[in-house]
Amino acid sequence: MRNVSVADLDDEPVDVLPIGTDYPPDHLLARHAHRRAQLLYGASGVMLVETDEGSWTVPTDRAVLIPAGVPHEVRMLDVATWSLYIEPDAVPWWPTSCTVVEVGALLREVLRAANALEVPYDEAGRDGALIRLALHELQRVAPIPLTVSLPPVGVLRDLCRAYLAAPDVHVTNADWARAAAVSERTLDRRFRAATGVGPAGWRVRARLLSSLPALRRASVTDVAGRLGYATPAAFTAAFSKAFGAPPSRFR
Incomplete structure (x- = not known):
């Protein structure tokens, strides 16, 4: 789904909500937090993510893994995103602090396809298999140290x-x-x-x-x-x- 609020879908009975968003140039997402863990992938542009702990720079074709409940703000520099909002119990291996990661060709295409899904989707069918593949691939991503402490x-x-x-x-x-x-x-x-x-x-x-x-x-x-x-x-x-x-x- 594209350009919808996660708050409008958060009660849907699925572990993973795929939501893509197109942002105007130099858009600031003010400080906020999500109940779910978030994969925030930049299909274009550069994202500047800040938490109490530090600042992360996320170039095109990279993603930042944001833990559930962590307050953060994001400066969007000509950005379109493909996000996954994930129930914390579904990803016990999720990092405890924000982490920028490489996104390979397979995961990129899986995220592209996932963000075209309508919610709710068939978890037992092809759509659910696509989401499960995304989570499997996320366990293989390599972190990149694009951060400074604050x-x-x-x-x-x-x-x-x-x-x-x-x-x-x-x-x-x-x-x-x-x-x-x-x-x-x-x-x-x-x-x-x-x-x-x-x-x-x-x-x-x-x-x-x-x-x-x-x-x-x-x-x-x-x-x-x-x-x-x-x-x-x-x-x-x-x-x-x-x-x-x-x-x-x-x-």
């Missing part, structure tokens, strides 16, 4: 969210320490305690994540220059080290 509350989280919205290679620890009204040493200690990494390293990873939407429309050379890398090779090396694949895999 401090839970306060000025550090505000600084991180502002940086994700507008990454700037010229921002320094001194800038953040002034904004937080603390010394650089205190900033570093508190930031590491909240996220597990230092603020400078966090900003590098955030800038690399910001390249994913940009790579849809610009060359690797252009994106490397915008992010402050001296050469495309230096950008590609940093990107590959952070995410396990070169930027060309995400264009």
Whole structure:
């Protein structure tokens, strides 16, 4: 089904609700949560998912697995989605935090077909077999580390969210320490305690994540220059080290 609310179908007596949605450009889905677990697949565009725990960037032809009951917001950048909303008891293996995953050719076509189903569908027939195949394939997907941690509350989280919205290679620890009204040493200690990494390293990873939407429309050379890398090779090396694949895999 397409462009219907999961709330309108949540009481249907099926374990899996397939719902596709077309979003206007730069659409923000405000903070919300679902009773069911959600597979959120981007058939086009890029999705930016945020929870209390962190921020995930989801390029085209990837998906994010969202646990049941986890509050999240999503920025949709020219996105059409194919979602599955799944009863938690049907997927005891579901991750406990958001996870971005690769979607292979078979799962992609299964999701395409599932999102054409009408609800309710025949669980004992071909439609049910299609849904069961989707769940089998989901147990085989490979995670991709397209995420950064976020401090839970306060000025550090505000600084991180502002940086994700507008990454700037010229921002320094001194800038953040002034904004937080603390010394650089205190900033570093508190930031590491909240996220597990230092603020400078966090900003590098955030800038690399910001390249994913940009790579849809610009060359690797252009994106490397915008992010402050001296050469495309230096950008590609940093990107590959952070995410396990070169930027060309995400264009």
